[in-house]
Amino acid sequence: MTAGTAATDTRSRLLDTALKLFSEHGVEGTSLQMIADELGITKAAVYYHFKTKDEITEAVAAPAVQELDQIIAEAHALRSRSAQIDHALSGFVALIVRQRSLLGLYNSDPGIQRVVNRAFQAPRGEDVKTRMKAVLAGENPSLADAIAVHVVFTGLAMVGGSPEYAGIDDDTLREHLLEAGRRLLGRPRKRPGRGG
Amino acid sequence: MTAGTAATDTRSRLLDTALKLFSEHGVEGTSLQMIADELGITKAAVYYHFKTKDEITEAVAAPAVQELDQIIAEAHALRSRSAQIDHALSGFVALIVRQRSLLGLYNSDPGIQRVVNRAFQAPRGEDVKTRMKAVLAGENPSLADAIAVHVVFTGLAMVGGSPEYAGIDDDTLREHLLEAGRRLLGRPRKRPGRGG
């Protein structure tokens, strides 16, 4: 659809800028003025692309929510529990690394959670986060397992977006996050051999 | 001093209310009006107890920061690395459970982090969070260890404050968080025997 036009470009630059500022100041701590200033345009220009701030927030979060949805669906299609967990965990970690700051934001910022829950129908525990945790922990998990999975889910997402690792390349970060996730879930290493 | 007066009571109720609202809406998403309404007083009455919103934020965070400081100091006084890690981890988990929502907030909310870093001198990586991670990971940790520790630190704090476990009693939650922390740090179980 006529990709690459000035309009599309400004829109996507706007979303990139919004994500950056959201992760620095939180959604509520980021004003449309800040976004406009960062882009070198005016606040009114922002309103040309999005009707409300919530619409920006939703557009920022949407791609990751949809990817998570797909990973969960793919995992459910696998036969063994072991394969389901492996697929969900590695898909989740890959998404975290590809979208560094977004997943941490989604796991901690009340502003983005409010919008996401409203935008992507989440009646009673049926939101993406809850379903992902269900895939990793199983049907009726023990409290210990539920908590371990929760720690993995939240910890990985927050750490992946941490500025401390901004300089680490994607492959390295993904390997280490995956290893941490497997260790906490009590799963055997994917690649044995070297290292203790 | 003169504890138990109406003044002290309103002040501490104000801090409790602020913490509750901060954890629900974030610091930036919480207005003084919301705090005043929740307490059934006016905004001006809030200003009698605290000069600025930052002062409220600082007062909310202060007890936990000081407790973390003390835990770190105690850990450093121990001889073996193993004992240092055990003390830091169990102290951290105990604090998380006792102050359910506060630690998660401190690990995720940009508003509270800004105030804490300003209020409790944090020049270059010398903030409480960094020092706690240093105790757990050692002097010059590998990237893998640094990331694992970071996942533990953030994950435990976020999960401890999660509303999902609000109904779990302190002892049970503490046991499970500690177990998850030990597993991710690759440490042997404290209490073997029953349970798989």
Add this chain to the structure above:
DNA sequence: GTCTATAACTAGATAGAC
């Protein structure tokens, strides 16, 4: 597609009455 100008509202904060 971006602008100026402004409306409507809410934020944090202060002065002074009681």
Add this chain to the structure above:
DNA sequence: GTCTATCTAGTTATAGAC
């Protein structure tokens, strides 16, 4: 210790010019 009233400056959002 809490109130009313008010201020300034910020916010989201709209209307209409270019």
